Amino acid sequence: MKKSPILAVRGLRASVAEAGVEILKGVELEIGAGEIHAIMGPNGSGKSTLAKVIAGHPGYEADGGHVRLRGENLLDLEPDERAQAGVFMAFQYPVEIPGVSIANFLRSALQARLEDGEELDLFDFQDLLTGCMGLLGMDPSFAQRAVNDGLSGGEKKQSEILQMAVLKPALAVLDETDSGLDIDALKVVAAGVNALREENPEMSVLLITHYQRILDHVQPDAVHVMVNGRIVESGGPEVALELEAQGYEEYRRTHAA
Amino acid sequence: MSGGIAVGGGAGVAEVGEVAAVGRGGDPAWLRARRDEAWELYEATPFPSTRSEEWRYTDVERLLPLGDLEKRPIGSKWSGELPERLRRVLASDGEGAGRVVEMDGRVVSARLDPGVATAGVVLSSLADAACSSDPVVRELLATQAVTASDGKFPALNAALWSDGVFVHVPRGVKVELPIRLSRWVSRPHTPTFTRVLIVAEERSRIAFEDEILSPDFESATLASTAIEIFARRGARVRYVSLQRMGRRGCHLASQRTIAERDSSVDTLNIALGGSVDRVDLNARLVGQGASSEMLGLYFGEDGQHFDFNTSQDHVAPHAHSDLLYKGALDGRARGIFRGIIRVHEGAQRTDAYQTNRNLLLSDHAVATSLPNLEIEADDVRCSHGATVGQLDSEALFYLMSRGLERGQAERLVVRGFLGEVLSRLGRSVVADKVMRTIEAKLVR
Numbered sequence: 103m104k105k106s107p108i109l110a111v112r113g114l115r116a117s118v119a120e121a122g123v124e125i126l127k128g129v130e131l132e133i134g135a136g137e138i139h140a141i142m143g144p145n146g147s148g149k150s151t152l153a154k155v156i157a158g159h160p161g162y163e164a165d166g167g168h169v170r171l172r173g174e175n176l177l178d179l180e181p182d183e184r185a186q187a188g189v190f191m192a193f194q195y196p197v198e199i200p201g202v203s204i205a206n207f208l209r210s211a212l213q214a215r216l217e218d219g220e221e222l223d224l225f226d227f228q229d230l231l232t233g234c235m236g237l238l239g240m241d242p243s244f245a246q247r248a249v250n251d252g253l254s255g256g257e258k259k260q261s262e263i264l265q266m267a268v269l270k271p272a273l274a275v276l277d278e279t280d281s282g283l284d285i286d287a288l289k290v291v292a293a294g295v296n297a298l299r300e301e302n303p304e305m306s307v308l309l310i311t312h313y314q315r316i317l318d319h320v321q322p323d324a325v326h327v328m329v330n331g332r333i334v335e336s337g338g339p340e341v342a343l344e345l346e347a348q349g350y351e352e353y354r355r356t357h358a359a
Numbered sequence: 360m361s362g363g364i365a366v367g368g369g370a371g372v373a374e375v376g377e378v379a380a381v382g383r384g385g386d387p388a389w390l391r392a393r394r395d396e397a398w399e400l401y402e403a404t405p406f407p408s409t410r411s412e413e414w415r416y417t418d419v420e421r422l423l424p425l426g427d428l429e430k431r432p433i434g435s436k437w438s439g440e441l442p443e444r445l446r447r448v449l450a451s452d453g454e455g456a457g458r459v460v461e462m463d464g465r466v467v468s469a470r471l472d473p474g475v476a477t478a479g480v481v482l483s484s485l486a487d488a489a490c491s492s493d494p495v496v497r498e499l500l501a502t503q504a505v506t507a508s509d510g511k512f513p514a515l516n517a518a519l520w521s522d523g524v525f526v527h528v529p530r531g532v533k534v535e536l537p538i539r540l541s542r543w544v545s546r547p548h549t550p551t552f553t554r555v556l557i558v559a560e561e562r563s564r565i566a567f568e569d570e571i572l573s574p575d576f577e578s579a580t581l582a583s584t585a586i587e588i589f590a591r592r593g594a595r596v597r598y599v600s601l602q603r604m605g606r607r608g609c610h611l612a613s614q615r616t617i618a619e620r621d622s623s624v625d626t627l628n629i630a631l632g633g634s635v636d637r638v639d640l641n642a643r644l645v646g647q648g649a650s651s652e653m654l655g656l657y658f659g660e661d662g663q664h665f666d667f668n669t670s671q672d673h674v675a676p677h678a679h680s681d682l683l684y685k686g687a688l689d690g691r692a693r694g695i696f697r698g699i700i701r702v703h704e705g706a707q708r709t710d711a712y713q714t715n716r717n718l719l720l721s722d723h724a725v726a727t728s729l730p731n732l733e734i735e736a737d738d739v740r741c742s743h744g745a746t747v748g749q750l751d752s753e754a755l756f757y758l759m760s761r762g763l764e765r766g767q768a769e770r771l772v773v774r775g776f777l778g779e780v781l782s783r784l785g786r787s788v789v790a791d792k793v794m795r796t797i798e799a800k801l802v803r
Contacts, residue, residue, distance in 0.1 A: 157760050160752060185762035197757040201775030201782065210771065211761040248775075265761060 108306045109133040109156075109273055113167035116155045125151045127331035128167070133273070138299070138307040140317055142342060143328035144350040149310045150194065152328070153277040156308075157191035158184050171273060186215060188272030192262035192279045199249040204261060205231060207249050208268050234267035237301060238294045256287035263294035267301075274298075275308045280316040292319030314346040329357040387492050393500070397507035397517035404511045416695040416727055417666045422635045423579055423609050437462035445543045445572060453788050455568075457482045457538035464521040464544075464551030471538075478532045480565075485523035485554055495527055495558055504587035504615040505554075510639075513613045516552045516585045523554035523584075528563040528594075537566035537597075537788075542582070544573040544608065550581040557587070559594035559622075566597040568789060572632075575605035579634070586614040590622035592646065597625045599789050603796060604633035612638045618678070620646030627784065628684075630657040630665045631796050637666045644671070644678035644706075655684030656780045658773075658797055659692025659724070669698040671713065673706040676736075682713045685780050687773050688724035689800075699731040700743065706736045713743040718776050720750065720769070770801040 111131040117124045125148045133139050143149040155162050156169055158181035169176045176184050199207070208231065213222045235242055240260065250258050259279055266274050276295070280288050296319075299305060309320065317325070317339065325341040326333045329350070334357050335341060386394065407414040441449070441460070449460070457471040459482065466484035481488075488496045501507060507514040524540050544551055559565050571582060582604070590596045602610050610633050616624040630636040642651040657665045671680040686694045696715040717726035728745035750772055758768035777797060781790040 159756055180765070181756055181759040182762050182764050182768075185760055189760075191760055193757065193760075197751070197754045199754060199758070199772065199775050201778030202771055207758075207761070207771070210763055210767065214762045214764060214767065269761065 106134070107132040108135050108137075108172060109308070110170045111152075111156075111167070112170075114152075114155065114164065114169060115166040116151060116162050116164045119161055119163045124165070125162070125331055126155065129328075129331070129333060131326065131333060133306045133308060135272075135306055136299075136303050137323045138309060138320065139324045139326065140309045140311060140322040140342065141326045141328050141333070142311055142314070142345055144354060145312070147328045148331040149328045150277055153191055153275045153308070153310050156184075156273075156275055157181060157189060182214070185211075185269070185271075189275065190266050190269055190271035190273070191275040191277055192259070192266060194278040194281060196250045196258045196262055198251040200251040202249050203246050204249055204264070205245040208245075208265060211265075211269060230268060234264060237297050238264060238267060240264060255282050256284075256290065259283060259287065259291050260294065263291060263298070267294070267298050270302060271305065273306045273308065275310070277310050278312065279309075280311055280313060285315075288316060289319060292316060295320050314342045317342045327353055329353045332357070387490060389492070389497060390489050390500075393502075393507075394518050397501070397514050400507045401511060401514035401518055404514055407511055413668060413697070416693070417635070417637055417664065422664060423581060423611075436465065437467050442543060442545070442574070444574075445541060448570070448572065448792075449541060451788075451792075452539055452541075454536055455539045456480075456534045456536040459484075459524050459538070459540045461522065461524070461540060461542040461553065463546055463549070464553050466522050466524065469524070472536075475534055478534075479529040480532060480534060481525065481527040482538060483525050485525045485556060486521065488525040493525070493527075496525055496556060499558060499587065499589060500554070500556055501585070501587075504589070504617060505585040505613045509613060509615075512583060512611050513585060516554065516583045516613065519550075519552040520554045520585070521552060523556070526555075526557045526565065526567060528557075528559045528565045530560045531562045532560075533564040534566070535564075537568045537599075540567070540569045542569070542571040544571065544580065544582050544604065547576045547580050547607075548578050550583065552583045554585040555587065557596060557598070558589045559591060559596045561591045562593040563591075564595045566599075568599045568601065570601040571604060571610060573604040573608045576607040579607050579609055581609045581611065583611045584613070586612065588614075588616040588624055590616070590618045590624045590649075592620045592622060594619075594622045596623070597627075599627045599629070599784075600638075601629045601631075601789060601793070602633055602636055603631050606634060608633040609635040610637070612636075612640075614638065614640045615643065616641070616651060617643045617645055618649035618651055620675070621648040622646065623650045623652075625652040625654075627654040627656070627780075627789075628667065629655070629789075629793055630659075631793070631800070634662065635664045635666075638668065640667070640669045642669075642671050642680060643674060644680060645674045647675045647677045649675060650679040651681075652783070653680065653682040653684075654780050654783060655682075655686075655696075656777055656793065657684075657686035657694060658688075658777065658800055659686065659694055660689040660800055661691065663690075663692045665693070666695040667697070669696075669713075671698075671700045671711055673700070673702045673709040673711060673736075673739075676705065676707045676709065678706065679710040680712070681710075683780060683783075684715045685717075685777055686726070687718040687720055687777060688726055689720040691721070691723045693724070694726045695729075696727070696745070697729040697731070698743070699733060700741055702732075702734040702736050702739050702741065704735040707738040709736060709739040709741065711739070711741045715745045716776075717745075717747045718750065718773065719747065720773065770798075773797070773801060 116126040730743035
């Protein structure tokens with residue numbers, strides 16, 4: 103029996119703010135609690151835009167439809183309110199924030215969830231952080247480094263997974279987290295995602311990727327193919343394998359703009 | 360001109376001496392002569408106008424109505440309690456090797472750690488040291504570093520200075536903890552002129568922290584300072600200036616550091632308060648292997664106006680200088696940075712860097728950055744760069760996507776931006792104090 107969806111995307115249309123170029127042209131998607139969905143697609147298909155519109159990136163404007171997380175329309179919310187509601191996006195290009203340590207940043211993020219006047223207990227926070235780093239097999243000194251500043255590509259992605267572990271979202275959106283990683287770094291990231299799912303089986307994951315290879319390490323419940331701003335095919339893990347064999351050409355021809 | 364000099368108006372030489380020597384029983388003859396000469400230069404030097412490149416962005420006559428300033432006997436002793444704010448600062452500063460308190464241009468106390476004093480370090484009121492004709496003061500006061508011929512305001516300061524601090528560190532003496540100077544300016548509309556002279560002999564070490572504070576004023580009030588620093592062979596000197604004056608406080612600082620062979624003179628200028636702050640800093644590297652790290656940090660809001668004019672003079676070969684000035688500007692604040700690296704003829708193997716970065720937090724704030732190079736040697740490594748940017752919307756989105764609300768995300772970015780300068784200092788009382796002041800500005 104299908105669980106009631108955590109995320110329901112209906113008729114979502116979105117364009118680049120200011121330029122007005124439409125990128126998403128009516129996206130339909132539903133993700134149940136604890137499910138892992140992968141969205142694959144060629145460059146320019148709009149898969150990354152979908153991730154950014156869900157998280158509330160100011161560079162995109164939703165022109166129609168809705169994105170509901172546990173019934174609440176995310177499109178009405180600011181990015182920080184979406185995070186509070188349970189959305190987490192792991193960035194394809196995590197932004198460098200020099201002078202701010204990962205630990206301090208995460209503490210501020212957790213503090214922001216509390217009511218005015220409530221103070222985050224520092225010992226609880228330290229325990230949580232240490233626990234998460236242990237779960238991901240990370241060196242405790244990592245949290246003292248500046249947010250993404252001076253980190254390698256692989257370390258940046260690990261830092262994203264660590265943030266995800268600490269913030270415990272209802273929906274984790276991984277925006278091409280696998281891009282630019284060598285196979286060892288990819289395995290580390292995939293192991294992190296799997297460890298978090300084990301810890302928190304209710305967490306749903308939307309995994310945006312260009313390549314099949316991450317799906318060898320993170321087993322999806324469903325795979326969708328996105329072409330030209332729409333989801334054109336959905337199915338089980340076999341869809342990814344077919345794509346791997348055929349490439350995107352076939353889809354491109356049948357779903358040209 | 361009855362009984363008043365009305366600075367900028369034109370006072371008689373006789374009055375000059377009267378102002379400076381109040382309560383001090385008169386200057387020795389050499390000092391009187393030096394003041395007279397400075398006054399003559401002051402009168403002969405035209406008022407800086409915005410037509411000159413160096414003062415193009417700071418209209419002194421408009422921003423500092425100097426002609427209106429009254430002459431008051433700035434030498435009179437401070438009586439009564441120290442102001443609450445100053446007492447809090449003194450209490451929170453923690454341990455140091457020495458402490459000087461200067462009230463309205465006069466030193467009211469100068470204390471030195473007994474162990475440091477035993478090692479031969481001198482810390483004294485500059486007026487006292489000059490009046491007793493200390494040979495080092497006599498040789499170096501306003502003669503080689505900040506001299507009356509440097510410009511209108513250095514001349515005025517050299518003529519009218521009332522007091523300040525003299526620090527002399529003997530050969531080989533390493534003073535680990537900083538000596539702190541806390542200045543308080545209280546009289547509205549009354550200029551103060553003070554000086555600091557630091558002489559670090561061969562292989563000695565000293566750190567000096569110079570903080571200036573004041574209440575908010577009803578009308579523009581000037582504090583003029585001249586800072587002279589000499590680092591002899593192999594000496595290490597660190598100088599920090601922290602300006603946290605109140606509204607309508609105007610700070611004009613002339614600083615010159617002279618680094619001899621294998622010595623280092625590191626400076627940090629922090630401007631947070633006041634309405635107008637103009638700093639002229641000249642680092643002279645006169646000996647081989649000398650080095651200077653020059654840091655600056657400013658955070659302006661409302662109509663605050665900060666103008667930094669720096670120069671790195673590489674006179675000797677194989678010397679190193681590295682300048683980093685960073686500022687955030689909110690409201691209608693204005694920030695100006697003009698810096699020049701001058702590599703003199705023969706200063707081969709110079710290593711000199713200069714970076715100014717500005718972060719604009721409002722559409723009405725303005726930053727002007729003018730880095731410059733003048734190179735007369737052929738085997739050098741020099742670079743300069745300047746940026747003026749706004750809060751990065753991608754960074755804000757990143758932080759907000761983790762649940763931080765916009766204001767908080769902005770604060771984090773600003774803190775990180777300015778924190779780069781403070782992190783070069785390491786953990787220190789100054790860094791904590793500056794961060795607290797910045798936090799307070801950010802939540803307003």
